Amino acid sequence: MLAVTRRNAIKAQLLERKSVTISDLSHHLHVTKETIRRDLRLMEEQGDLIRTHGGAYILDGVQNDIDISIRQVIKAEEKNAIAEKCLRHIQSGDSIFLDMSTTCWFLARQLINHNLTVLTTSLQIATILSSSPNIRLIMIGGVFSPNSMSFQGENTCKTLRNYYVDKAFISCRSLSMENGITDISEDVAxxxxxxTQRSNYTYLILDSSKVGPTSFAFTCDIAAIDAVICDQPLPEFWQDYLKKQDIMVF
Known part of the structure; x- marks a missing residue:
């Protein structure tokens, strides 16, 4: 296969899936991983994609659903910093909800030794916490999404309605003054x-790149949350806006 044909095939995969892994491309295109790495390096220089450890992705469109294996290495330092901030708001004996976001995945890795009840829709988070004798783990099932390694759909919501928690930690794809909190799919939203209706206190956790845009599916108005935890200080006008709605910012 000619190099230009191979790179066009990579572009087609990115347009369809929004993210790709080196292993999958190597298998699909029948070339070595090193060849794929060279292709991705050149394509990044040309502005076609953003490389990350193990693959690449594009930020294109309001419904851009990036594979979790890619998301786990995007802005990893920022997500870990957010997780450390979240940890300060969790007390022994709390019941908490962790969503399917990779930021909550970072948080879960720091909760192993805590005495908690944890509800989650994330298979990866459940796997991390399943080894802890201190955590009462409740896995919320439903239709499995391989892209996010989590459960979604009506059965997920039906099961979730049986519970109330002290604190919920949720992420989002976008936070906008005009359009509120939005995400990539109706199921996640x-x-x-x-x-937000089943927790005494809801924390919206996100990195600063998500502040401003709007994504595909409406989740809720900003007033539905109680606090925002971000990796860096929000602009002053955002802090003023949230303060007027009695929303804490950390």
Whole structure:
């Protein structure tokens, strides 16, 4: 296969899936991983994609659903910093909800030794916490999404309605003054909307790149949350806006 043909095939995969892994491309295109790495390096220089450890992705469109294996290495330092901030708001004996976001995945890795009840829709988070004798783990099932390694759909929401928690930690794809909290799919948005009604206190956790845009599916108004935890200080006009709605900013 000619190099230009191979790179066009990579572009087609990115347009369809929004993210790709080196392993998958190597297998699909029948070339070595090193060849794929060279292709991705050149394509990044040409502005076609953004490389990350193990693959690449594009930020294109309001419904851009990036594979979790890619998301786990995007802005990893920022997400870990957010997780450390979240940890300060969790007390022994709390019941908490962790969503399917990779930021909550970072948080879960720091909760192993805590005495908690944890509800989650994330298979990866459940796997991390399943080894802890201190955590009462409740896995919320439903239709499995391989892209996010989590459960979604009506059955997920139906099960979630049986519970109330002290604190919920949810992420989002976008936060906008005009359009509120939005996400990549109706299923994710429905879970997040529901848990804001089932928690005594809801934390919206996100990195600063998500502040401003709008994504595909409406989750809830900003007033539905109680606090925002971000990796860096929000602009002053955002802090003033949230303060007027009695929303804490950390």
């Amino acid at each position: 429905a879970i997040h909307h529901l848990i």
